[in-house]
Amino acid sequence: MTDRRIGLTTTRLLIAAIRRTGTTNQQQRQRRRGYSGLSSIEECLDSLKRNDPESVLQLPFWPKESQPGFVAIKSFHGEINNIPNAVSRSQKPLIAQMRYQWWRDAIDSCYLSSSSSSQIPSNHPLIHLLKPIIKQHKLSKYYFTRIINASEAHYLDRRLPTLTALADHSRSTTYASLSLQAQLLRSSKQWKEKGTKLGGVTLATVDHSLSHLALFLTVVRILKQLPYDIRHRGTHSVPLELLECSEETLFRFFNPRRTYNNHQSLASSDQKDLHDAQDSLFNLIFLAWSELVAAREVISLDLSHVHSDDFRNHHNATLIQKHILSSRKSYLPKITIDRTLIPLFLPATPARTQLTKISNIILNTHKPRRQEEQGNLKSHLIDNVARKADWTVPFKLWFNFTFNKL
Numbered sequence: 001m002t003d004r005r006i007g008l009t010t011t012r013l014l015i016a017a018i019r020r021t022g023t024t025n026q027q028q029r030q031r032r033r034g035y036s037g038l039s040s041i042e043e044c045l046d047s048l049k050r051n052d053p054e055s056v057l058q059l060p061f062w063p064k065e066s067q068p069g070f071v072a073i074k075s076f077h078g079e080i081n082n083i084p085n086a087v088s089r090s091q092k093p094l095i096a097q098m099r100y101q102w103w104r105d106a107i108d109s110c111y112l113s114s115s116s117s118s119q120i121p122s123n124h125p126l127i128h129l130l131k132p133i134i135k136q137h138k139l140s141k142y143y144f145t146r147i148i149n150a151s152e153a154h155y156l157d158r159r160l161p162t163l164t165a166l167a168d169h170s171r172s173t174t175y176a177s178l179s180l181q182a183q184l185l186r187s188s189k190q191w192k193e194k195g196t197k198l199g200g201v202t203l204a205t206v207d208h209s210l211s212h213l214a215l216f217l218t219v220v221r222i223l224k225q226l227p228y229d230i231r232h233r234g235t236h237s238v239p240l241e242l243l244e245c246s247e248e249t250l251f252r253f254f255n256p257r258r259t260y261n262n263h264q265s266l267a268s269s270d271q272k273d274l275h276d277a278q279d280s281l282f283n284l285i286f287l288a289w290s291e292l293v294a295a296r297e298v299i300s301l302d303l304s305h306v307h308s309d310d311f312r313n314h315h316n317a318t319l320i321q322k323h324i325l326s327s328r329k330s331y332l333p334k335i336t337i338d339r340t341l342i343p344l345f346l347p348a349t350p351a352r353t354q355l356t357k358i359s360n361i362i363l364n365t366h367k368p369r370r371q372e373e374q375g376n377l378k379s380h381l382i383d384n385v386a387r388k389a390d391w392t393v394p395f396k397l398w399f400n401f402t403f404n405k406l
Contacts, residue, residue, distance in 0.1 A: 041068055043125040044075040051078040054350040057394050061401045062184075062343045069133045069184040070343075075126050076144070077177045079103070080151045093156060100152040107144045110134050137187040143176040150176075158235045163287075163311075166239050167215060174221075175214035182206065182344060200338050205298060212295035213348060219288040220351045223281075223358050224386035227254045227379040242283040245276035253277035254379045281362045283312075285324055288355055290314045292348060293332060296406055299345070300335045327360050334405040345406045350393045357385045 048071060049056050055074040062070050080103065087096040106124065110131045133139065150172030160166045186203075222237045229236050230251050243250065253274060290311045297305035308314060316332075323331040337345070361381045399405065 040125040040129040041071060044071050044129055047126075048075050048078060051082060053389050054347075054393060057350075057397055058343070058346045061346060061397065063188045066137075066184040066188050066343075068129065069137055069139075070181060072126065072129045072133050073139075073177060073180045073184070076130065077147060077173075079126065080147055083151070084155050096155055097152065100148055100155075103148050104145065107141065107148070111141050137184050139180055139183050143180050146172050146176045154237075158229065158233065158237050160237050161240050163239050163241050166218070166237075170215045170218035171211065173214075174218045175211055178210045178214055178344065178347075179207075182210065185340070185344065201299065201301065201341075205301070206341065206344070209295045209299040210344065212291045212298060213345060216288050216291040216295065217347055217351050219284060219291070220355050220358075223284060223288075224354065224382065227382050228386075230254045231379065238280065238284060242280055242287070244279045244283070245273060249273040249277050250280060253281075278362060278364075282324070285355065285359050285362070286320060287311050289320045289323060289332065290317075292352070293320065295345075295348070296335045299337055299341065299406065324359055325363070334400075336404050337406050339404050342401050342404055342406075346397060346400065348406060349396050349400050350390070353390055353393060353396065354385050358382055361385070 045056070052074060055070075055078075059067055059070060080100075083096050083099050087099070106127050107130075110127060111134065134141075150169060154169060154173075160169060226236055226238070231254065234251075236247070236250065238250065293314065293316055294305065296302070304315060306315065314320060319331045361378055
C-alpha cells in the first residue's frame with residue numbers, strides 16, 4: 001500500500017513538473033514574440049541558417065531597409081520546400097496537403113484587416129514578420145499563392161515530363177520568389193530614384209533575365225536532389241525529353257547495389273548504360289549553363305541574344321560544352337551589371353559553384369578507389385554538395401558584389 005502511494009505521488013509530481021515546464025516554455029515563446037518584429041526576425045533567421053545558409057550569406061549585400069523582407073521571403077520559400085521532408089514517407093499525402101492549406105490560410109490572413117484575420121491562427125513567427133512587410137513593400141499575394149500551389153502539385157507528382165513543364169514549374173516557384181525579391185528592391189530608396197529603369201535597364205528586361213536565372217537555379221536544385229529522390233522516393237524530376245536512357249538505367253546510375261553484382265566488373269552493356277545516363281545528365285547540366293548565359297545576355301543588353309526553342313542550338317553551345325568538360329578553365333566569362341541589380345542575381349554565385357562540382361562528379365572527374373564504389377560515391381558526393389557549405393562561397397559573393405559581376 002505504501003509503495004502504491006509513493007508511486008502515485010511520484011506520478012503526480014512528474015505530471016505537475018511537465019505542466020509547469022510546458023507553461024514556462026509557452027510563456028517564454030509568447031514573451032519573445034510579444035516585444036516587436038525583432039524576435040520574429042531572429043527566429044526566421046535561425047531557421048534560414050539551418051535550411052538555406054547560402055541565403056544568409058547574401059543578406060549583408062541587400063539594402064538595409066530590404067533585409068527583413070529578404071529574410072521573410074526566403075524563410076517562406078524554405079518552409080514550403082521543407083514540407084515534403086517534414087512529412088514521413090509512410091504518412092498519407094493528406095498530411096502534407098493540410099500543411100499547404102495552412103500556409104494558404106496564413107498568407108490570406110496577412111492580406112486581411114486586423115479584425116478580419118482574428119479567426120486565422122497567426123502565432124507563427126514568419127507570419128508575424130510577413131504581415132507588416134507585405135504592407136510596407138506591397139508584395140503581391142499572387143506570387144505567394146503560386147509558390148504554394150506549384151509546390152503542392154510537385155509534391156503529389158514529382159515528374160516533369162517535358163521542358164515546358166520544367167519551365168512552368170520554375171516560373172511558379174523560383175521565379176515567383178525572385179519576383180517578390182524584386183518588389184522589395186523596387187520599393188527601396190535607390191530604386192525609386194531611377195523611376196521605370198532599374199540599373200539602367202527596363203523592368204521588362206529585368207523580369208526576362210530573372211526568368212532565365214530562375215530556370216538555372218531550378219535545374220541546379222533538381223540535380224542536387226536527384227540522388228535522394230531516386231533512393232528514397234523512387235522517382236525523379238528529370239524531363240523525359242532530356243533522357244537518352246531508360247529510367248531504370250538512371251536509377252541504377254545512383255544505386256550501386258543494382259549496378260554491381262558480387263563486386264564484379266561492369267559488363268559491356270552496363271558500361272553503355274552508364275554512358276547513356278551520363279549523356280542524359282549532361283543534357284540537364286548543359287541546359288542549366290545555357291540558361292545562366294541567357295540571363296547574362298539579357299541583363300547586359302547583349303544584341304547577340306536570340307531565343308531558341310532548342311537549348312542545344314545556343315549560339316554559344318561550343319563554349320558551354322568546353323566549360324562543362326573543363327574542370328579548371330572557365331570559358332564563360334562573367335559580365336558587369338549595375339550595383340543596384342546585384343542582390344537579385346547573387347543566388348547564381350553559390351549555384352554556379354555547386355553545378356561545377358556536380359558536373360565533375362557526374363563526368364567522373366572524381367575517381368573512386370575501387371570500381372564497385374563508383375555509383376555509391378557519385379550519390380554520396382552529390383549529397384555532400386547539397387548539404388555541406390562551401391568555404392569559398394562567402395569570398396565569391398563578396399567579389400561579385402564588390403566588382404558588380406554576374
